Amino acid sequence: MFADYTMTELTSIFAMQGFAGLSLFSIFVLMALGLAIIFGQMGVINMAHGEFMILGAYTTYLTAQVFESLMPGLYGGYFFVAMFLAFVVTFALGALVEWLMIRHLYHRPLDTLLATWGLSLILQQTYRSVFGAREVGVSLPDWMMGSIAVTDLVEIPINGIFVMVLALLIAFAVYLLMYRSGWGRKVRAVVQNRPMAEAVGIDSGRVDRVTFALGCGIAGVAGSAFTMIGSTGPTSGQLYIVDTFLVVVFGGAQSLLGTIASAFTISQAQSTMEFFLSGSMAKVLTLLVVVGILMLRPQGLFAMKVRR
Amino acid sequence: MKANRFFDWLMSREGIYYVLLAFLLVVIFPLALDAFRLNMIGKYLTYAFAALGLVLCWGRSGILSLGQGIFFGLGGYCMAMFLKLEASSPENTAIQSTPGIPDFMDWNQLTALPWFWEPFHSFSFTLIAVVAVPALLALIIAVAMFKRRVGGVYFAIITQAIAAILTILIIGQQGFTGGVNGITDLRTLMGWDIRTDEAKTALYFVCVGMLFLCLIIGAWVMRSKLGRILLAMRDQEDRVRFSGYDVASFKIFVFCLAAMFAGIGGAMFTLQVGFMSPSFVGIVPSIEMVILCAVGGRNSLLGAIYGALIVNAAKTFFSESFPELWLYGLGVLFIAVVLAFPDGLAGLYRRYVMPLESKLPALLRRNGGNAPTLPVEETK
Numbered sequence: 180m181f182a183d184y185t186m187t188e189l190t191s192i193f194a195m196q197g198f199a200g201l202s203l204f205s206i207f208v209l210m211a212l213g214l215a216i217i218f219g220q221m222g223v224i225n226m227a228h229g230e231f232m233i234l235g236a237y238t239t240y241l242t243a244q245v246f247e248s249l250m251p252g253l254y255g256g257y258f259f260v261a262m263f264l265a266f267v268v269t270f271a272l273g274a275l276v277e278w279l280m281i282r283h284l285y286h287r288p289l290d291t292l293l294a295t296w297g298l299s300l301i302l303q304q305t306y307r308s309v310f311g312a313r314e315v316g317v318s319l320p321d322w323m324m325g326s327i328a329v330t331d332l333v334e335i336p337i338n339g340i341f342v343m344v345l346a347l348l349i350a351f352a353v354y355l356l357m358y359r360s361g362w363g364r365k366v367r368a369v370v371q372n373r374p375m376a377e378a379v380g381i382d383s384g385r386v387d388r389v390t391f392a393l394g395c396g397i398a399g400v401a402g403s404a405f406t407m408i409g410s411t412g413p414t415s416g417q418l419y420i421v422d423t424f425l426v427v428v429f430g431g432a433q434s435l436l437g438t439i440a441s442a443f444t445i446s447q448a449q450s451t452m453e454f455f456l457s458g459s460m461a462k463v464l465t466l467l468v469v470v471g472i473l474m475l476r477p478q479g480l481f482a483m484k485v486r487r
Numbered sequence: 488m489k490a491n492r493f494f495d496w497l498m499s500r501e502g503i504y505y506v507l508l509a510f511l512l513v514v515i516f517p518l519a520l521d522a523f524r525l526n527m528i529g530k531y532l533t534y535a536f537a538a539l540g541l542v543l544c545w546g547r548s549g550i551l552s553l554g555q556g557i558f559f560g561l562g563g564y565c566m567a568m569f570l571k572l573e574a575s576s577p578e579n580t581a582i583q584s585t586p587g588i589p590d591f592m593d594w595n596q597l598t599a600l601p602w603f604w605e606p607f608h609s610f611s612f613t614l615i616a617v618v619a620v621p622a623l624l625a626l627i628i629a630v631a632m633f634k635r636r637v638g639g640v641y642f643a644i645i646t647q648a649i650a651a652i653l654t655i656l657i658i659g660q661q662g663f664t665g666g667v668n669g670i671t672d673l674r675t676l677m678g679w680d681i682r683t684d685e686a687k688t689a690l691y692f693v694c695v696g697m698l699f700l701c702l703i704i705g706a707w708v709m710r711s712k713l714g715r716i717l718l719a720m721r722d723q724e725d726r727v728r729f730s731g732y733d734v735a736s737f738k739i740f741v742f743c744l745a746a747m748f749a750g751i752g753g754a755m756f757t758l759q760v761g762f763m764s765p766s767f768v769g770i771v772p773s774i775e776m777v778i779l780c781a782v783g784g785r786n787s788l789l790g791a792i793y794g795a796l797i798v799n800a801a802k803t804f805f806s807e808s809f810p811e812l813w814l815y816g817l818g819v820l821f822i823a824v825v826l827a828f829p830d831g832l833a834g835l836y837r838r839y840v841m842p843l844e845s846k847l848p849a850l851l852r853r854n855g856g857n858a859p860t861l862p863v864e865e866t867k
Contacts, residue, residue, distance in 0.1 A: 224640055283826060288640050289551045290825045293781065296774055297821025304814035421651045421770060424644045459659030466652045470645060474631035477641060 192454055200450025202339045202408045205346040207442035209401030210423040212353050212435070217394035218424075219433040220357075220370050221387065223281055224292040227299035228423070229416025231395045234272065234302070235265035235402025236411040237310060243317040243406075255320040258403070265399040273395025277388045285387070299417065306413040316410035323407065338407045345404050349397065354435055356393075366390050425469050430480055437481030445469060504789055505702070512695045522684035527803065528796070529691040529759045532698055534559075535795035536752025538780040539698075539705050539788055540745025545777070546785030547709060548741050549721035550638065554628075554646030555749045555776045557653050558621035560768030562750030564657075564664070565620055567763035568604060569613035570673035570681075590672070595662030604663075610677060617754040618747045625746030626739065633735040633742075638724075647770055654769035669764025673757070681758060694755045698792070701748050705788045708744070717741060749776075778817070781824045784833025793832055 184192065210232055217225050225231075242261035246254050276298065284291045319338055326336040357363040368376040369383045377383050405411065426445055430437030445465060452461035473479070496502050516528050537555040545551045577587040585598045592600070606612045628649065632642055657664045665671070673681070680686060708714050720727045720734055728734045757763045766772070775798075783794020798820070805813035828834055 222640070224643075280822065280826065287825075289545075289643060290829070292551070292553075292640070292643060293774075293777065294822045294825040297818040297825075299818075300814045300821070301818035304811065304818070308811065421648055425648050428641060428644055457659060459655050463652055463656045463659065466648060466655075470648055470652070473641075473645060474628075474635070474637075477632070477635050477637040 193451060196451045196454045197447060198335050198339065200447045201343050203450060204443055204446035205339075205342045206401070206405060206408075206419060207423060207426050207446050208346040208350060208439055209404055210398060210419055211426045211430070211438045211442055212350055213394040213397035213401065214423055214427045215430070215433075215435060215438045216353070216357070216397070217391055218427055219438075220366055221285075221390055222288050223285070223391065224288060224295065224424075225391075225394070226292055226295040226420060227276075227302060228295075228395075228398050229418070229420040230299045230302035230306075231269050231273065231398035231416075232402035232405060232419075233306060233411060233413070233416040235269050235399030236406050236415070237306065237315075237402075238265040238268050238399065239403040239406045240310075240315050240317055240411060247318075255322055258320065258323075258407075262400055262403045265403040266396045267399075269399025269402075270392045270396035273392035274388055276395070277391040281391060282384065282387065299420075303413045303417070310413070312413060314410040314412035314415070317406045319407065342404045342407050349400060350435065350439055353397065357435065362389075422466075425466065425473075428479055429469050429473060431478060434479075434481040437479060441480055505706075508789060508792065509695075509699065512698075513692070517688070517691070522688055525691050526687045526759060529687070529694045530756065531796050531799035532694050532792070533752040533756040533759065534776060534779055534799060535698060535792045536701055536755070537745075537749040537776040538783065538791035538795045539701050540748035541777060541780035542783075542785060542788050542791045543705055543708060543717075543741050544745040545780065546787075547714065547721065548717040548738060550738055550742060551643045551777070552646045552742065552745065553643045553770070553773050553777065554650045555745070556768050556770070556773030557646070557650050558625060558746040558749035559753040559756070559772070559776070560653065560657075560763070560765070561621045561624065562617045562753030563757045563763040563767060564670065564753070565607070565613055565616040565750075566754035566757040567670040567673060568607040569610060570676060570757065571670050572600075572604065572608055573676070574672060574674040589665070589670070591665045591668070591670075592662055597662050601663050618750050621746040621750035621753075622743045625743045629739040629742040630735075633738040636735070638738075647773070650768065650770050650773045654765045657765040657768060665764075667765060669762055669766075671762040671764075673761050676758065682761060687759060690755070690759050694759060697751055697755060701751065702788055702792070704744075705748075708741075709788065713737070713740075775817075778821055778824065780831075781829075782820065782831050784831030784836075786830065787833030790831055790833030790836075797832070 210228065213231070214225065214228050217223050217228070239258070239261040242264055243254075243257055246257035246260075280294055280298070281291060284294060323338045323341055327340075357366065365376070365381050365386050368379075368381060369386050373383055376386075402411075402416075405415075409415070422445070426442045427438055429445065430439070430441030448468070449461050449465040452464060455461075456464070512528075512532075517525060520528065537559050540558075541552065541555060571589045575587065575589045580586045580588070580590065580593070583590065583593040585593055588597060588600050607616070628646065632638070632645065637645075657669075658667045660666075675681060681690065708717075716727060716732060716737055720732075720737060724734055753763070753767070756767070779795045779798050780791050781794070782798050783792065784790030801816070802813060805816055824831060830837070
């Protein structure tokens with residue numbers, strides 16, 4: 180399959196597809212970070228994670244609409260407001276869902292899966308009723324348009340770079356929060372030994388709620404970033420949920436670094452193969468390899484040593 | 488002796504429920520419904536096969552598979568491939584550039600039948616494949632996972648991913664599988680037209696017969712020592728392992744059995760509905776099969792069948808009259824069945840109707856004696 184191309188062409192193809200894969204990588208990282216917190220730390224399977232992301236995307240869309248009609252002069256900066264709002268909205272919904280539903284199910288992880296699937300159906304139908312079945316998109320501010328030409332054959336779009344930088348910044352922030360803050364220490368304490376954590380005075384119920392809400396909030400920011408590179412429809416979130424779960428499991432559920440590494444591997448593999456095979460076969464092959472590796476190494480790439 | 492024991496069981500309280508279900512499916516539905524509605528009931532019942540498998544696999548053994556659609560689809564596609572080959576005889580397909588191959592292959596510029604389609608000329612091979620292909624894939628998945636002691640949530644996610652992969656594969660390989668439309672325009676089974684009302688009614692009875700076969704196998708598994716080990720494994724896996732049982736083998740067995748049930752269901756689906764498409768394979772149908780089982784009661788085989796009937800009937804009713812409401816209804820159903828009544832309809836029945844039932848003969852006889860009550864199974 181490589182024989183038809185010259186060496187320079189191949190290099191450019193790999194570079195182009197590599198950069199194309201980076202936007203998929205950004206989506207994976209942003210979605211997987213929230214999931215890694217909720218699933219990795221709390222053991223809750225949140226099937227509605229994609230819908231939380233889409234909620235963030237719709238919030239961004241609404242913010243963009245408001246800016247466009249009321250203060251077009253400030254349109255260049257709407258994104259930062261939108262991102263903040265998306266975080267607040269999804270954080271609040273996450274906290275509500277945790278209080279109503281998830282907290283009753285902590286000892287039944289398989290049932291959280293079913294309940295959150297039900298939630299995802301309800302949210303999807305709500306989006307469909309409110310925003311319509313058609314996909315909506317935001318117009319990018321001027322400074323995000325265009326692309327940087329690296330060589331004659333390789334061009335990188337600016338919005339892609341922006342989203343990737345954003346993804347990495349958020350990943351770094353999550354790292355600081357989980358491993359360098361007092362709150363993160365509490366979360367990890369509750370994960371490792373709930374009764375002992377409670378005994379030393381940690382309000383584990385509150386930690387659970389904030390952790391879940393935070394995971395959802397990150398999904399909201401992910402949705403905000405998602406509007407930069409794709410359009411938003413009621414079922415856009417569901418498209419990514421299976422891939423994202425594979426990313427989290429493949430990386431080793433409790434490792435943030437593993438999550439990023441596996442997001443990178445999967446997105447790059449898929450994107451590179453897409454050039455040579457059809458899109459669907461590239462995806463099939465990538466997922467098959469991931470599932471195959473997971474069957475051989477169920478604990479994922481970067482596993483925390485746990486006694487079972 | 489054996490026949491006698493079977494008769495005793497039939498007359499026992501549990502036996503009565505089976506007889507009632509048989510009466511409902513074999514007598515009441517065919518008499519009360521026209522051929523079109525009866526065919527729809529038959530379609531609902533094909534999902535009950537998958538739900539039965541889930542009772543054994545999830546309710547009894549604690550293995551949640553989000554991939555029953557894979558096996559349902561494989562069984563259905565095996566049957567559809569046979570029927571499609573029969574429908575694409577060289578005479579029927581004379582206008583194609585390559586006569587004798589299915590029409591969608593011709594549209595996709597294929598000039599010869601792919602090798603894996605060849606054996607499906609044989610009906611006996613197809614019948615074996617309907618159970619063997621799902622069982623084989625289930626075996627591969629289960630051996631790889633359970634021998635490494637992967638279970639629970641991870642197993643659910645992996646099976647879901649495989650369901651996604653299979654759907655993408657079927658849609659992507661249009662020339663070999665019929666793509667997103669699936670395998671359509673199926674006409675005859677061994678020369679017998681399956682599209683007539685009579686044929687559909689006959690197939691309904693075949694479906695009910697197969698369902699009862701699976702039901703009896705399932706009931707036998709639940710009542711046997713094997714069933715007790717499965718239950719023990721669900722609640723205290725380590726203790727079962729330390730007692731010297733090979734936990735993985737039991738899990739592999741029950742997962743394969745569930746896959747076979749789903750495969751039979753898929754084949755019956757193809758026969759009764761007349762086509763098979765990837766929309767019955769993927770993530771959404773797979774998880775809907777779980778909700779059928781959960782609504783009926785994850786520990787009750789009979790519950791699974793009633794669950795399949797009721798949920799699907801509700802789905803048809805709502806999507807015909809209030810399409811907007813159905814997704815809300817389904818969503819609420821998922822949440823309610825998990826939060827409010829985890830034992831499903833069977834649990835509600837055991838809790839509220841059974842006490843009344845035991846009072847009934849006593850009231851009739853007016854002697855005030857208490858009939859014995861069945862123990863209520865607890866869910867973990």
